[in-house]
Amino acid sequence: MIGKGILKGMVETARNLTGSFHDPDRLTTVEYPEQKIPAKENARNFPFLIYDGDDWETGLRCVSCQICEKECPPQCIYIEKDKEKKPDFLGKMQMQPKIFDIDVSVCMGCQICVEVCPFESIRMDNDFEYAGSDRFKSLLLTKDQLAKSNKYYHSIHPTEAQETDEIRVQKREDHLAKEKAKAEKLAKAKKEAASKAALSKAETAKEE
Amino acid sequence: MWFEELLIAIKHYLVLQMPGSLQPVGSAFLSCLPIMTSFGGLFALATLLERKMLGRIQNRYGPNRVGPGGLLQPVADGIKMLTKEDIVPKNADHLIHFLAPLGLLVSAMLGLSVIPFGHRLIALDIETGILFFFAVGAASELAIFMAGWGSRNKYALLGALRAIAQMISYEIPLILSALSVLMVVGSLSLSDVVQAQSGGIHTWHIFTPWGFLGCILFLISTLAEINRSPFDIPEAESELIAGHMTEYSGFKYALFFMAEGVAMFAMCALTATLFLGGYHAPFPILSFIPGPVWLFGKLTSLVLLFIWIRGTMPRLRADQLMEFAWKFMLPMSVVNLIAAGIWVALDGGVAAWISSGLLNFVAYFGWSRILSQASRFSPRTYRYAEEAGVSE
Ligand code: SF4
Ligand code: SF4
Numbered sequence A: 001m002i003g004k005g006i007l008k009g010m011v012e013t014a015r016n017l018t019g020s021f022h023d024p025d026r027l028t029t030v031e032y033p034e035q036k037i038p039a040k041e042n043a044r045n046f047p048f049l050i051y052d053g054d055d056w057e058t059g060l061r062c063v064s065c066q067i068c069e070k071e072c073p074p075q076c077i078y079i080e081k082d083k084e085k086k087p088d089f090l091g092k093m094q095m096q097p098k099i100f101d102i103d104v105s106v107c108m109g110c111q112i113c114v115e116v117c118p119f120e121s122i123r124m125d126n127d128f129e130y131a132g133s134d135r136f137k138s139l140l141l142t143k144d145q146l147a148k149s150n151k152y153y154h155s156i157h158p159t160e161a162q163e164t165d166e167i168r169v170q171k172r173e174d175h176l177a178k179e180k181a182k183a184e185k186l187a188k189a190k191k192e193a194a195s196k197a198a199l200s201k202a203e204t205a206k207e208e
Numbered sequence B: 001m002w003f004e005e006l007l008i009a010i011k012h013y014l015v016l017q018m019p020g021s022l023q024p025v026g027s028a029f030l031s032c033l034p035i036m037t038s039f040g041g042l043f044a045l046a047t048l049l050e051r052k053m054l055g056r057i058q059n060r061y062g063p064n065r066v067g068p069g070g071l072l073q074p075v076a077d078g079i080k081m082l083t084k085e086d087i088v089p090k091n092a093d094h095l096i097h098f099l100a101p102l103g104l105l106v107s108a109m110l111g112l113s114v115i116p117f118g119h120r121l122i123a124l125d126i127e128t129g130i131l132f133f134f135a136v137g138a139a140s141e142l143a144i145f146m147a148g149w150g151s152r153n154k155y156a157l158l159g160a161l162r163a164i165a166q167m168i169s170y171e172i173p174l175i176l177s178a179l180s181v182l183m184v185v186g187s188l189s190l191s192d193v194v195q196a197q198s199g200g201i202h203t204w205h206i207f208t209p210w211g212f213l214g215c216i217l218f219l220i221s222t223l224a225e226i227n228r229s230p231f232d233i234p235e236a237e238s239e240l241i242a243g244h245m246t247e248y249s250g251f252k253y254a255l256f257f258m259a260e261g262v263a264m265f266a267m268c269a270l271t272a273t274l275f276l277g278g279y280h281a282p283f284p285i286l287s288f289i290p291g292p293v294w295l296f297g298k299l300t301s302l303v304l305l306f307i308w309i310r311g312t313m314p315r316l317r318a319d320q321l322m323e324f325a326w327k328f329m330l331p332m333s334v335v336n337l338i339a340a341g342i343w344v345a346l347d348g349g350v351a352a353w354i355s356s357g358l359l360n361f362v363a364y365f366g367w368s369r370i371l372s373q374a375s376r377f378s379p380r381t382y383r384y385a386e387e388a389g390v391s392e
Helices: A004-022 A067-071 A112-116 A150-156 A158-207 B002-017 B020-057 B073-083 B094-112 B129-150 B154-185 B190-195 B209-225 B250-275 B284-288 B291-312 B318-346 B350-373 B383-387
Strands: A047-051 A077-081 A097-103 A122-124 A147-149
Touching: A004 B020, A004 B291, A047 A150, A067 A077, A067 A112, A112 A122, A122 A158, A147 A150, A150 A158, B002 B020, B002 B291, B020 B073, B020 B094, B020 B250, B020 B291, B073 B250, B094 B129, B094 B250, B129 B154, B129 B190, B129 B250, B154 B190, B154 B209, B154 B250, B154 B318, B190 B250, B209 B250, B209 B291, B209 B318, B209 B350, B250 B291, B318 B350
Parallel strands: A047 A147
Antiparallel strands: A047 A122, A077 A097
16 A cells, blocks of 8 residues: 555654654764763874883983884884983983974874884874864974873773783893893803913912 | 734834835835744744754754754854855856746745735735745746756756656646645635634544545645655755755855745645644634744644655655656545545535545555556565565
């Protein structure tokens, strides 16, 4: 019969219309700026620089080796080295960046910079609320905007941050072990040299 | 009635203040002013209501950012439309391109002038009111074709051609179903039509066999006449960008929308007048509430019905649309006319009820059965999908 299907459809839409007022399952809209869905753990957007401790300038892990700058596919990282060096977490003197800029309007979020960084100093952020009135300046993030604490990293990507920390602990242990081995070797060499010297002294004394 | 008398008294007082030579013009102006302002305002509210309701039908909120609950959305839309650049294509026929939106709005507004909004509250009380209404309504076809032709754009022209074909086809059932009312009332004047339904809800034409079918046919043809979903093929976004409005921008585009809205109100007001008792209250006890309130209430509920239909149905294909008009609407409206004739012949008693009701009932079920057997009207079967076991 002509018209039956139409009536059925009208009943269905009427059910939607009234249902959306009392059934929260139907109205799934999240009103964005006021309400937010917490980000998924693996969500990532643009990179940021990690620092340890409280002061971002001294704690910055980046040693400005410029590997990420060379690897970044769209070439959106710009680094200039500083002349001053500063000690890293192992106590070695390292370079540091004077300028570290990422143009997030160009960055495509590929995470290659993260993969190649040998110093665990650059990681992906999940902040997506970037907007600027200016095409060039406001989306060019500078060093101070990029620097974020390790604590923040733990809060956004806990699993990954844990792994990163473990790598660093491992590195420190390796370093300490190496230092120890070096020191032992040095001590041994010294001892040997000393005993050799003593021996040769004794020999010369015997000959005389 | 006190409200209508008050309005009329105010108008008379104002007219008497004018110098004698200006009085006819002033009187006409004062009659137009309330119609133009109230329907302009109603249009703004209806756009908001439409978006809100469509949103709810699709389980979302709809506009809720501007003002409390999105109430100021029409203002924001208006400002946006007015500040947009008005682009006219280089090769367009400038005069026709310019006149089309105006013509459409004028023809829509003119239709409202013969609608009785209350007792004696009618801008243009002429003997042949309904004829006038359909005549100026038909002028909108001309305006739409002017828009399509003047823009020098293939989409616009195609949209306009579709609009003409559709409006001419649906004009016939529209007028035939309105004719049944005129036959029974025996007058072309809309005031007489309303007067015939003054006795309360049981005298409304919709509660007669011919009125019921006539009202449904009238509403369906109305949807097609004002190019509303599901008959919006003249401006089918997915096929024709925006049909005849493709080359319009800024204020002219807004005028098109306004004209469509006003045409919808005019048609709904006519439906309410013909079938739903016009400005009369459903029960005589309630007649202390002024007539315009009743008419606007009925009009708004019809608009809500249209929005509901829009939220429910997909767009028809052009050939389905034509088939529906010529194979279903036209025969049904002719049958309805015969039923109205029987009603008049038997003078509206129980016998008239039974015989005209039976005629309509049998015609509707029989005809839809016959049509359903012609496979084009029956539900489609998806052979391959069903064989693969995908169907429900
Ligand atoms: S972020 Fe990493 S790879 Fe890039 S310059 Fe700094 S240390 Fe080198
Ligand atoms: S995420 Fe990719 S595009 Fe963005 S800075 Fe790193 S390497 Fe460049």
